[in-house]
Each structure stands twice: as structure tokens, then as C-alpha cells.
Amino acid sequence: MPVRTLRPRSLSLAIHAAAMTLALAGAAPALLAAEAPAASSARSYDIAPGPLGRTLSAFASDNGVSLAFDPALTEGRRSAALRGRYAPVEALHRLLLGSGLELQQRSDGSYTLVPAATDGALELQSSLITAQAAGAETLPAEYAGGQVARxxxxxxxxxxxxxxxxxxxxxxxxxxxxxxxxxxxxxxxxxxxxxxxxxxxxxxxxxxxxxxxxxxxxxxxxxxxxxxxxxxxxxxxxxxxxxxxxxxxxxxxxxxxxxxxxxxxxxxxxKRADDQPLTRVSVDWTQRGQLGTHLDIGRRFGENNAFGVRFNGVYRNGDTAVDHQGREFPMLSLGLDFRGERLRLSSDLLYQKENLEGVVRPLLTGPGTTHIPHAPDSKTRFGLRDSYLDQEDYSMVNRGEYDLADNLTAFASIGGRQSNYETIAANSILIGNQGDIVNSLARQRGDRRTYSAEVGLRGNFDTGPLRHDWTLSANRLHERLGMVYAFTGMQPGNLYRTSPHTPLPDFSSLDGSIPKTNETDLGGVALADRLSLLEDRVQVTLGVRRQQIESRNYDQTSGARTSHDKRHVWTPMASVLVKPLQDLSLYANYIQGLSQGEAAPMTAANAGQVLAPYKAEQYEIGAKYDLGGFTTTLALFEIRKPNAYTDASNVFRADGEQRNRGMELSLYGEPLDGVRVMAGATYIKPEQNKTGDPASEGKDAPGVARRQANLGVSWDTPFVDGLTLDSRWIYTGSAYLDSANALDVPHWNRVDLGAAYAFQVAGKPLVARANLENALGKDYWTAANGYLSISSPRTLSLSLTADF
Missing domain, CATH: 2.170.130.10 (TonB-dependent receptor, plug domain)
Incomplete structure (x- = not known):
């Protein structure tokens, strides 16, 4: 927005809970009173060594420093690493360490480069701020327009x-x-x-x-x-x-x-606490009656603002835009971090609970369906009237980094999650072509306990003209899943009317404790090295991972183990990136993806057998061109993923394949002052091969549209100071619902509109926003994985955000 651009970080508490939350925040004086002095002249940086000319130019542009120099001076030279909190000019001095060049100020206040004094000495003014290491997750800077990062x-x-x-x-x-x-x-x-x-x-x-x-x-x-x-x-x-x-x-x-x-x-x-203290409150309303409020607090304190605290709290409750549907949503997050000279630490805690009354489920096609009926009103809830979802999640992630030397860093992270849920819902099956459905009623209860960790070393060294940036990493994930479920009863319905209230079946047999039904252990060790030369104009990255996969399944009634599989696989990666021009990158990569092997169904001759892990392969080439305020990227790719099927001899095997060949075009940035664009298009040819079925061989994979496009434009209006207008267009081409390509799902378009107005009241910045999703009120089907889903209805959202 012109003049009064704000960066609100939206997190809501319900309007009726705002006073309670603010009171709680006020009861934490250690948090709110830690008003660290503003440090507008200093920033935290984490910049790796690189070609000197390109690094200095990017730094000067990002930090508003007027810098001009002869490119011949920087040819063949590299910048020093910069990690810490500095004023911009001091940061430039430090980037030049060891380069043989130094910064010189001109009479007009701009800067240039000159050969360093013969003794190579560099003296920094004592008045400059003391250096301090950046946070563990120092992020790449925002790109022009602020919508995406660099x-x-x-x-x-x-x-x-x-x-x-x-x-x-x-x-x-x-x-x-x-x-x-x-x-x-x-x-x-x-x-x-x-x-x-x-x-x-x-x-x-x-x-x-x-x-x-x-x-x-x-x-x-x-x-x-x-x-x-x-x-x-x-x-x-x-x-x-x-x-x-x-x-x-x-x-x-x-x-x-x-x-x-x-x-x-x-x-x-x-989110992390910024050096500037933040207290931000939002209130919001979403059609038809979702009310919420939203609190975001950030503070840094201690010597050099080493400690940071960021709190976010949300509460929303009320009716949604879908008929007879309500949603309650509380969420709390707390981010703690420490940034020392060599040590960086962070800890993040997340709590979320959701109660959804009136669930909308995707559709399967059943007998007699020869074509897809027209989409119903997207506000209509055609599934089970008394369905619901109750879920609750607790998560934590801890990370740490320590610089063992200037060119060697150790890192580690560990986290866990506890997830509990219960739902009664219906899987809806489309019968015939007139919109008649059958709802298959089910209740499911479950809990997931997950632990995940990673440790490693990251460093760099030179061998002649080659620069090596290497990483050694080991990770492990353990997940325990407990689940009970039952299907019972069939309820008739129709797509074009809301289902009536009906008595729910007796699901009391699922009450009580939840038994363990699956355990999964995923672990691996990986080594990668990026080799660069010619001032990083040529970069080659090579890597390999040894991945171990172990899975155990258990019967939900008896607790007996029904299957066990343990395997390991090697997965490589190779890429090359070349920069014929400073702002043009050409690249190619080969990399794999891994999926756990499926267990053969009970009707197969090899029932219960767990197949080997699937290896997907990708070949990709691409180009990226940065015009300074606008970037264009183009990628051509092919991904081959194995598919499993039961062959003519009734053996379940992984001989099938889905091959997606495609092209992606992406554009983003601020091509004109005050005009921001995010746009792109994708073309995919999704082909099924080696399916064992002539009806599907060579046909499009189900649920994959060949054409997709997005166009978003944001405009800071010159006629009203602080007013920004937004519009987005989303297009998805037609797709087939089934593997034989007999059921065609039509293409769809969606238009979203938005506006924001930044202003001040009593010296406090406020932003009012309005967004209209699916502004034209289109009703359409979306398709994926053999399922049909109805579009979201036209939905108006309003919010007001204030900084204190």
C-alpha cells in the first residue's frame, strides 16, 4: 500500500474472548514490558560467502545503500560470510573482509570500492553496534512487492x-x-x-x-x-x-x-519476534456468522536483544457459509528463540482444536453413473446432517545450531505431536445420473503420536578452484497410530437438497480405549556436496541417502500383529546450475521420491504381502530470469511413479506406472510501482502405463487436469492513500474421474476479489480488509484420486487489525 504499508501478522481470538486474552497478556509483564530499544539502523543477517560483485549489489539494493563500482574490481573475488546484527555500512565492510577491496564514501554520501590499504587492515568505528549472531531461522529477504521471498x-x-x-x-x-x-x-x-x-x-x-x-x-x-x-x-x-x-x-x-x-x-x-516490539489485535467476521479475534505479540529482550518471544492466539466460532454447518477453532502458538554469537536456539509450541459440525465429504461414483451430473449449490450440505469432527493437536519443535568453526556448523532438531480425533461422517456414493446418493455411515476414533528428529553437520572448504558446501545429516521419525472404526447403515439422499435429521446408529462399541493399529519407523543418513566454481556461475550438487523403512500393522480387535516389513533403499540426487548471465539461471536435476510399499489385499493370492518401497523419479530442466523487480521461471519435468495392481493371476504387484510430463511457468514481483503480480500456468500430461488393463492403458491418470492457471494482481491505488485492491483468477481444466476416462469432470473458474485500507487513529496504525472468495458464485466439481468434491461457496470475509 502506498505510504502506510503495514505487515500485520493475523491471528484471531473470538470477539467475546478478546478481553480475557488481553488481560492474560497484561498479566505477563516480563513479556510485555520487555520493550527493547528500537534498532532501526541495524538488522540481522545470515549471508553465505559468494561472488563478491553479485553479493554486494544484492545487499546494497535490499538495504537502500547507494553503491557503485567497476565490475572488473570484483571479478574473481568472493565475499566473506556475514552472520550477525549490523548497521548496513558495517555489514558492507565485513562482506569485504579478505577481498583486497574496501568501502569508500563519496562526497555525495554514496559509496564505491577501492583497493584496500597494503597492510590489509580494516578498522570499524567503535560507535557501530556490537556484532551478534542471527537467529536459527534467519529467513531470505522478501522479494520485490513482498508477496514471496527471495x-x-x-x-x-x-x-x-x-x-x-x-x-x-x-x-x-x-x-x-x-x-x-x-x-x-x-x-x-x-x-x-x-x-x-x-x-x-x-x-x-x-x-x-x-x-x-x-x-x-x-x-x-x-x-x-x-x-x-x-x-x-x-x-x-x-x-x-x-x-x-x-x-x-x-x-x-x-x-x-x-x-x-x-x-x-x-x-x-x-514467526519469530522482530527487534521492533509488536502488539497486534485483529477482529474478523466470515460469512455467515464466523466471529473471531486475533492476538499477535512479539518482544525481544536481554543483551543485544538475544532472547525473543512470539505469541499467537486465535479463536473463531460460528456458522460457516455452508448450510447447517458450524465451526469452532481455537489455536495457540508460542515461539521462543535465542541468538548468540555462535549458538542459535529455538523452540515452537503449537496447540489446535477444531470442532466441525456438519461435515461435507467427497463423492464416489457407484452403479448406473455414466456421466457426472451438474454441480449442486455449493452451500448445500448433501451428506449426513448430524456428522461432526472433533480433533485436538499438541506439537513442539526444538532446533539448535552451533558454529564449531567459521566453516563448520552442527545442527539438531527434535519434535513431537499428540493428535486425538473423533468423527461421525458419511462416505457419499453417487447412484445414477440424476443426483441420487447413498450415504454410508461411519464412526472413527483415533490418536497419533509422532516423534521426529534430525542431527547433522554443515560446512565448506576449497579444493583448488572448486568450492565445496557439504552437509551430513541423519534423521528419524517414529509414529504410533491407534484407530477404531465401524461402518453401519446406509442413508439415501440427493445432491440438490440438504439431508434431513436422522437418528444415528449405535456406535457405542467403539467407546473406550483406542488400541494400537500401526507403528512406522523412518530413518536415514544422507550426504550432499555442492561444488561451485567461476564465482558460483557453475554449481553441481551431488547427494545420496540411505533410507530405512519399517512398518508394523496390528488387528484393532485382538491386537495381534498382522504384518511386518523392514527394508532399506538408496536414493541419489544430482543437479547442475549454470549462470550465463548474472540474472539468468539454467538448471537441471535428477531426484527420486520414496513411498512405503502397499500391503496386498486379502483377496489377492499374496494377501498381506508388503511390497517394496516405491521409487518415483523426476527429470527436470528449467530457467529463471530475475529482472530486479520481476522474476520469471520456466520448468519442464517428468515424474514417474510406480502403481500397484492385482494382475490376471491374482497377484498384487507394483508393475504399473503413472507418468506426469509437464511444464510450469511462473511470474511474480512488482513490475510497476504499486502493482504486484503473482501468476503462472501449468500443463501436465498424466499418462497411465503398464496397468495390466487395456481399458486404462495409455489413458489419463484420474483426477489430474491437463491445464491449470492462476493470476493475481494487487494495486496500491494512487487516488486513495492507503487503499489496495486485489483480484485473483483461478482456472483448472477438465479431468477424468476414473482410470478408463469414461467420466469427465468439467473445467472450472474462480474469481476472488479483495481490498485493504491502511489508516491511523490517534497515531495507531490500523488496516481494514475485505475479501470475497468465489465472487461470481460459481458451483463446480473438483476431482482428485477418484473422488468428486464440491466447490466452496461465495464467502465474504472482513477484518480490522490494529497495532498498539
Missing amino acids: GARLGMLGNADVMDAPFSITSYTARTIEQQQARSVADLLQANDPSVRVVGGRGDLVDSYTIRGFSVQNADVAFNGLYGLLPFWRVPIEFAERVEVLKGPNALLGGISPGGSVGGTINLVP
């Missing part, structure tokens, strides 16, 4: 600039989350990323995604780099500073994920 985490390899990453990555910022009033990771990615689509609408039981045409579960969304620790049913977003998306398989980078996703991975980076 880089993201590449698993065990650490943070990387987009132009230095041999993969397709996007990191969405808190600014984007707040501007769009996203309520979940699903909301954010559906609205902005053409390679990502969400399975199901906002009123569904669970959020899940597709990336590059392959399914991704919430279990595979990482919490600050660790899998399996975020809520299982729906991932909140208000506590996140960044939502990072890495597209394509990535087993080398993070190991196998619990759900075995191969289309890509999502990582949530939690």
Missing part, C-alpha cells in the same frame, strides 16, 4: 536463493497470508500456485493437496523442517511467517515423508 529452505541443504536453487521453489510471506485473509495452508496455495490444487472444499473433513498432479497429505507438510508434527486434518496458517513449496520429489533433501508424497513438499516456518 529464497526458501532446501531440506538438509538449508536456505537457498531462488536463483541458486536447482529446483522449482516458492516461499509465500506472512504479508500475502494476511492480505488474502487465508485461514489455512489450503486457502493460500489454492489461490496462488498453479501447480497446487486442493482436494475438497473449505467445509470438508480434511484438507489435502495435489502438486504436479500427485497427492500430498497433511502428514507430509513439514513444521520448520520436520515431517509429521502439524495437525493431521487441517493445517493452520496464522502462526507462519513463510509457507515454502518445493515442487517435485525430494527424498534426498528430507527423507521419506509419512504419507510418501512425491509431487512436492510444503514447509511452514514459524
